Amino acid sequence: MTASVRQHFSLRRQQLAAKLDDGILILATAQQQTRNADTHYNYRWDSNFHYLTGFKEPNAILLMKIQDGRATTTLFCQPKDLEREIWDGIRLGPEAAVSELGVDEAFSINEFSSRLPQYLVNQSTIYSLWGEKTPTEELIFNAVNHVKSMIRQGVNAPYRFMDVRSVIHEMRLIKDEVEIAIMRQAARIASTAHNRAMRSAMNAQYEYEVEAELLYEFKKYGSDAPAYPSIVAAGENATILHYVENNATVKSGQLMLIDAGCEWQGYASDITRTFPVNGKFTDTQKLLYDIVLRAQLAAIESIKPGIQFNDYHLIAVRSLVEGLVDLKLCQGSIDGIIESGDYRRFYMHRTGHWLGRDVHDVGEYMINGQSRYLEPGMVMTVEPGLYIRPDSSVPEQFHGIGIRIEDDILVTHNGVDVLTKDAYKTVVDIESWMNQ
Numbered sequence: 001m002t003a004s005v006r007q008h009f010s011l012r013r014q015q016l017a018a019k020l021d022d023g024i025l026i027l028a029t030a031q032q033q034t035r036n037a038d039t040h041y042n043y044r045w046d047s048n049f050h051y052l053t054g055f056k057e058p059n060a061i062l063l064m065k066i067q068d069g070r071a072t073t074t075l076f077c078q079p080k081d082l083e084r085e086i087w088d089g090i091r092l093g094p095e096a097a098v099s100e101l102g103v104d105e106a107f108s109i110n111e112f113s114s115r116l117p118q119y120l121v122n123q124s125t126i127y128s129l130w131g132e133k134t135p136t137e138e139l140i141f142n143a144v145n146h147v148k149s150m151i152r153q154g155v156n157a158p159y160r161f162m163d164v165r166s167v168i169h170e171m172r173l174i175k176d177e178v179e180i181a182i183m184r185q186a187a188r189i190a191s192t193a194h195n196r197a198m199r200s201a202m203n204a205q206y207e208y209e210v211e212a213e214l215l216y217e218f219k220k221y222g223s224d225a226p227a228y229p230s231i232v233a234a235g236e237n238a239t240i241l242h243y244v245e246n247n248a249t250v251k252s253g254q255l256m257l258i259d260a261g262c263e264w265q266g267y268a269s270d271i272t273r274t275f276p277v278n279g280k281f282t283d284t285q286k287l288l289y290d291i292v293l294r295a296q297l298a299a300i301e302s303i304k305p306g307i308q309f310n311d312y313h314l315i316a317v318r319s320l321v322e323g324l325v326d327l328k329l330c331q332g333s334i335d336g337i338i339e340s341g342d343y344r345r346f347y348m349h350r351t352g353h354w355l356g357r358d359v360h361d362v363g364e365y366m367i368n369g370q371s372r373y374l375e376p377g378m379v380m381t382v383e384p385g386l387y388i389r390p391d392s393s394v395p396e397q398f399h400g401i402g403i404r405i406e407d408d409i410l411v412t413h414n415g416v417d418v419l420t421k422d423a424y425k426t427v428v429d430i431e432s433w434m435n436q
Helices: 003-018 047-053 082-088 093-101 109-120 135-148 165-173 177-201 207-220 235-239 283-302 311-326 334-340 427-434
Strands: 023-028 034-036 061-067 070-077 105-108 125-128 160-163 231-234 255-260 262-264 271-276 379-382 385-388 401-404 407-411 416-418
Touching (some): 003 047, 003 061, 003 070, 047 165, 061 109, 070 109, 093 105, 105 109, 109 135, 177 262, 235 255, 235 385, 255 401, 271 401, 283 311, 283 379, 283 385, 283 401, 283 407, 283 427
Parallel strands (some): 070 105, 125 160
Antiparallel strands (some): 231 255, 255 271, 379 407
16 A cells, blocks of 8 residues: 555545544444355455454454544554465455554454453443444453443443444545545446446347446456446346346347446446347337437436435436327326326336445435435435336237446536446447448
């Protein structure tokens, strides 16, 4: 880790400390999860823990002693172990952690339970992620009970247990320049992968062949992993919102919906594109596609600092309903259809969500019972769609068509920056790209 990166994480910890009263913060990273027998899933650190440390190894705990708005930081991590490192890879170790990560002190994770009581003596507050029933939570309460047993020695034990999620999550909601640069790269990689997948679909027999092209492109450019299970849905499968089997046959004349993003340096991208597998939209497909694209462009255009988060969803809904009325898929006035919710037969989800370290990132959507106002540095998706499942009330020509168009949007001081603009999405651009 370079000096500038160390300083970045150190500053972030101090920013958190400045928002908290005196006390002890204890935060553990994610545990390794067993896949089967003695095999683990590929390890992925906890987002909050990595946000404050940049440390990627399992079996680690961050402890911050906060006093007068400043923090002294202790890291408990895996000790150096030559035999285990031969099998599992090199560990940083406590000695190197101080200089490499910029923490004030570091100890073996094996010493956490024995050392913790001394940090808790005469502290009134413990900040953590309470309620997860983790082994770390149990160790904390054991340490508190140990300190309570020392009361006759003239010490006091913690009695306030504060959940720190909301404070960390609000910090994570506003991305700084370093985070935005990382998210741009995650978006570029995913955009390139989507463009590759469009062309590969023309010769694919199965959905998973197209998924393989996505995964290849992710890894080719250094992505850590897919940000979530990829959706590669041909034909009627595109009307299933979270379709992940990706094993059906691909047929000429179908639309294919791909919802896929990658994770790069701990941050996610999230893109959806819909395109004809043979490279040419039918007239019916184009009618529906243009409705969704108009809705998405209208929603994106409306985003700027000062509007409420829910505003762009309402704009997308109105635009979609106008298109549904034009095609006679919904009957009545625009306002009446929106009020009754009749459009939800074809559009049943929200138009977006926060994006960051998690694909559905943290941060409140409502403040004091109202949709919160957008600020520069927020990143969200804009993803309207239409899903026409076979139904006797719907003309057969529309049956089995699912369309969603999704981009990653950064709120700037002047409006927006579309991070995923390199992924083709107009009818002209898609057909031109696929038929070059």
